[in-house]
Amino acid sequence: MEPLRIGILGAARIADLAIVAPARVTGDRLVAIAARDRDRAEAFAALRGVEQVLGSYPEVVTAPEVELVYNPLANALHGPWNRAAVRAGKHVLSEKPFAANAAEAREVRDAARAAGGTVLEGFHYLFHPVVARAHEILASGEIGELRHVEALTKMPAPPDTDPRWSLDLAGGALMDLGCYGLHAHRMLAPFAGGKPTLVAARGGERAGRPGVDEWMDAEFAFPNGATGRSLSHMADDWCMTLRLVGSTGELTVADYVQPHKDDRVSVTTGARTRTEELGKRSSYLYQLKAVRAHLREGAPLPIDIDDAVETAEMIDAIYIAAGFEPRPAHVPVQTA
DSSP states (O other): OOOOEEEEESOOTHHIIIIIHHHHHHTOEEEEEEOSSHHHHHHHHHHHTOSOBOSSHHHHHHOTTOOEEEEOSOGGGHHHHHHHHHHTTOEEEEOSSSSSSHHHHHHHHHHHHHHTOOEEEOOGGGGSHHHHHHHHHHHHTTTOSEEEEEEEEEOOOOOTTSGGGOTTTTOSHIIIIIHHHHHHHHTTGGGTTSOOEEEEEEEEEOTTOTTOEEEEEEEEEOTTSOEEEEEEESSSOOEEEEEEEESSOEEEESOSSOTTTOOEEEEEETTEEEEEEOOOSOHHHHHHHHHHHHHHHOOOOSOOHHHHHHHHHHHHHHHHHTTOOOOOOOOOOOOO
């Protein structure tokens, strides 16, 4: 297939794992990059083989040679630049969360529908075999009917200067980590009679960061009576497990967010436990391959822009239920 022509917004650390390394495997082209600091963009491009450095984000999203815009900017800049890219006729692969809040997500959705482009919120975990296998085992009936879901998504604290601690930049544990857990719950709708609804939420504020959640604990209910819990904590030990409890057994994904670090899926029924290893290739590689197949061959994607809006709506609802304000939207950007 013809290589994808990718433009990168910013020189974020996540770009190495999420787009640079996968593109080396798939053979897709990194045709352009821009960053707030041009020297940083120049250094990034030289080390990673980006074909050209442009002077600004607007130049990237409007560049004729750019086909797909990859957006790894701070959370508050996802919505504005996703919207700018689709209005410029580009496809978009955005780091999650898709936008600062639900209203902004709906604005991007409407712009994407008007432009006719593909916009994917980068829930890369969904493309890895560990999650596909977990769903397959659940569908097989091996652990019975789904009764409870528990997603634990925890990590050590970033430095105090990290944008993930900034309210203005749409930071917080729910935005950075908890969105994985609630999305994993939402993807279980086919096995639980429908989508989960929020029952309750509580969270703790980061010291010295008013309005920014250091941790968030949300409870869900499914139509079939199953329950769910998503706990995210941005100042704890590493733990990214997904546990599915059924009527006759249970299943645990050891690290559903970072399967390249731990690819085990363990299934317990009665006194017997077996463990499957599904491979430590990067979930980001599987994601880029799926985007490539979609744009070049019309292959379907497992989620669409409506899914991104529904996730943003759930994030807002969790914040409100826990006594926080949803993240503020950033000032819209201009590309002309």
